[in-house]
Amino acid sequence: MAGQQRDISVSEFFAKNRHLLGFDNKRKALLMTVKEAVDNALDACEEAGHLPDIEVRITQIAEERFRVLVRDNGPGIVKQQIPNVFGKLLYGSKFHRLKMSRGQQGIGISAAGMYGLLTTGKSIRIVSRTSPKKEAHHYEIQIDTRKNLPNIVKEATVEVPWPSGTEVEIELVASYTKGRQSVDEYLEQTAIANPHARIVYSPPTGDPVVFPRGTDVLPAQTEAIKPHPYGVELGHLIKMLHETRSHWLTGFLQTEFCRIGPKVAEEICRRARLNPRAHPKRIARQEAEKLYHAIQDTRLMAPPTNCLAPIGAEQILTGLLKGVKAEFFTASTRPPAVYRGNPFQIEVGLAYGGALGRDPRHDEAEPVEVTGSLRGKGKVNGNGPPPATARVIRFANRVPLLYQQSACCIFKTVIDLDWRRYNLSQSTGALPQAPLVIMVHMASVWVPFTSESKEAIADYDEIRAEIKLALQDCARKLSAYLNRRKQQKYQGERRNIFLKYIAEVAAACQALDRRIDRQALIDDLTAMATKVTAQADEVLDDHGRPVVPDTSSGAEFGENTVVVDPDAPPEPGSFQLAS
């Protein structure tokens, strides 16, 4: 048997297990390919400080064969790196640093290329240009799965009309459908979470779709941080002790970790009963263990958070307003927190009502438009369609997560929240029943995904707690809005009752006392009823349509809140999230 023992290359491994990377089926393969290319494109543009301008083109070649082209206006890739970046799994710049970025494993785009090669035999094609002064390089690459090395099929210099950037083209066996979990949905959600990006998308059929830029402000530049001492494990600490260039233990602690200054370093050594001047390489395992426990027992500052660039409540609103037709919008960004030494930050956006409810009048949880009243038609009762259920859209480092919802910490936390406390109906263990879109974003230097295909976030208590707090903050604001709507409805109904009896009352009064002017009395009473139930008027204008407050008016329900007219014509550049 010994003779059969051999190395398994990581490409062979993932070629055979490619469902682990998300290439389970033809439809998902198309999504994954676009996703990996677009994620890389956005990362590249942002790192270089370019406002992203991305082109995505999917061409159908045969029944189950597609060509995916993604081009960005990023800084391009230097010639020597192109083969490794696209023709080798587990290669890249993002794995070893602690900094927020979309990619983190160095697998994605090479895996997409490998899938294309496996299913069609075609090379991955790359054109990249690093500056207008330089030529563009064209490569055709195949991954040698047995060695996990790029095999360069073609290499040339080409002329391109664009100043800098990278263009990737992959041919693959796939299938294309619209709707949930499609390329379309992925790009729509990407546009929501990346309002600074402009994306032009040419689907296999139909007209190109343009997602225009919603803002010209790039996300804040982030900086890589050193590992935080609380997140390091004993085995890793021992390795770091052996590999450090520091000669003193205190120096080691200060240079290899964040949040350890000279005083804290001394304190840790004292706790561990180790000589601060000891040579790190000579620390034995038992001593390292003491050091490890001393670190855990020492109070340290949380890691710096300049490694994170959250979307921000304002931009979340911009994104939601662009892609979701609703009437009430609110957003909330939590301060940074830490899990296992990794800084992270949670953001939540809610969009409620408007076109989200199929037929809001039937929806129990939906405060219906003011009924009857001076202008109104009566309330519609009866068995309408079932109430709309909330929809969760999940993001990690600005990337939409479309699969494995129920395995995701975000989804679980949404379900666990008691939405009934916020005026929504909800069955136990289910999403709230309301015309509601719940957007949750986790930004982190290391998102703990449950699989290589990066579809769901693992369940850490710290992450769950932050998601809950952000959800509660937004839910409170929504609840205030719903309360107001309820009041309006109540006053509307009250006025209805008044109006119903005013004529009767006036007639009766006149019958008792002939001197009473019936019409005057009716007018008086109507005026009084209208005044008492004035709140009912707040929502309807002279045409019987809801009053449209200006977009700043949401402020009364809390910070970062916007109320809009759901019937207003769509803004240019807005779209409707796939459903």
Add this chain to the structure above:
Amino acid sequence: MAGQQRDISVSEFFAKNRHLLGFDNKRKALLMTVKEAVDNALDACEEAGHLPDIEVRITQIAEERFRVLVRDNGPGIVKQQIPNVFGKLLYGSKFHRLKMSRGQQGIGISAAGMYGLLTTGKSIRIVSRTSPKKEAHHYEIQIDTRKNLPNIVKEATVEVPWPSGTEVEIELVASYTKGRQSVDEYLEQTAIANPHARIVYSPPTGDPVVFPRGTDVLPAQTEAIKPHPYGVELGHLIKMLHETRSHWLTGFLQTEFCRIGPKVAEEICRRARLNPRAHPKRIARQEAEKLYHAIQDTRLMAPPTNCLAPIGAEQILTGLLKGVKAEFFTASTRPPAVYRGNPFQIEVGLAYGGALGRDPRHDEAEPVEVTGSLRGKGKVNGNGPPPATARVIRFANRVPLLYQQSACCIFKTVIDLDWRRYNLSQSTGALPQAPLVIMVHMASVWVPFTSESKEAIADYDEIRAEIKLALQDCARKLSAYLNRRKQQKYQGERRNIFLKYIAEVAAACQALDRRIDRQALIDDLTAMATKVTAQADEVLDDHGRPVVPDTSSGAEFGENTVVVDPDAPPEPGSFQLAS
């Protein structure tokens, strides 16, 4: 940025993402470590034709620190291979061949060692001996995660009292609890699916547990097969064409694949309009594509199945009888089938009733013991505890799958089956409500797991269909048994009614005609009632306890079926599955 681009070693990758390998938390880490070591031990013994004799010992060293030791009586590992097998991820003999085995990726045991090293800084310790004539080799190894290479800390020759085998010891941070998803449950289920193995288990606390051998027959030896043409993809076919040593296309097809003889090879070439004498290396991509389609369009025999060693219905019964206290047992083994060119085989075992129902008398679905009657106590009515729900135990290549049940093809198929057609109650989308254990085993040369931690089987239509057929076969037999019990119950109730009125009838008859002997009439009528409702007697012996048919008696309900006395004292070596 270019300067930061670098290789990521597969160990670094999995060290950072070790939840992908199942090391999510401390409890699971203990289970995974035992599992990887035991799976390897069983594989090694079977490949060498040794009846497995496995020792598992878990020692608690500190509050959260454990030492796991697993020793087998297998063939041992040759000295030169030890460091790579235990100190390198993606190394092994099982990945590249098509043959049923527990391990398939070459990750497991090295990953367990890596987890131990990361959390405690301690090396993995191996002692292995290949024959009583040779010395045993002792190794202490640490994995160099940056290079994915073993780092030998200690190497020595040692004396051991055992003739051959391998002993692995890993120290790790973990936690130990009993019950579901524990090491205990894993070993119990392993004993059920591997009745040919003897396992001695010393848990951290309490007495050692012995799972004795239920049979001395080893599973059939399996042979590695060549890939089946239907399972090969275009990209892979192109690679094979380039790497083959054959000089002719027909020779290539015959030597690289199974189920292609000279005639079929010619036919494929004709369909593809390719010269059968063409040199494989000179086949261009477009021609390879024609060849690929020609293969798909040609009728081929299913792959050979000597690569599979199913447990077999008889041994499934042996296993279930040992570990599950029930009254009715049945099993079924499907003939081999194929998904994506990979042969596989599905087996199902059911255990019903007996101690599985907490209080069977309250259970609607449970045919209760014959009530009243000549011996009986009355039927107990009322609101007892909720009915028991069926339990699914899943196996892949004889390895229990304890996590991610709801993501598993096996579980989904069980839930999708309409159990109501088989006399059990079931809510839509749920497990049947019955005191039932459903065991499903998939044997394959390549089990399509949904993650590296090998916890759930991916959803292939072909696999689902086979599971369904096996379940239906067993369910039919269970249904026949339940029908019989129902009949018995009905006859028992009928007899009760007769007996209730016999005395009255006899008295009335005597009143009409004094000549009638009341007692004789009572005796006659009782005899008649007993005869008419004879079926009621089948289940109760003279002590009012159910009749125990000999174990072959299940035959009347179908093949491979056993009915036992649930109240009989347990056989030596039997145990009770963790719950």
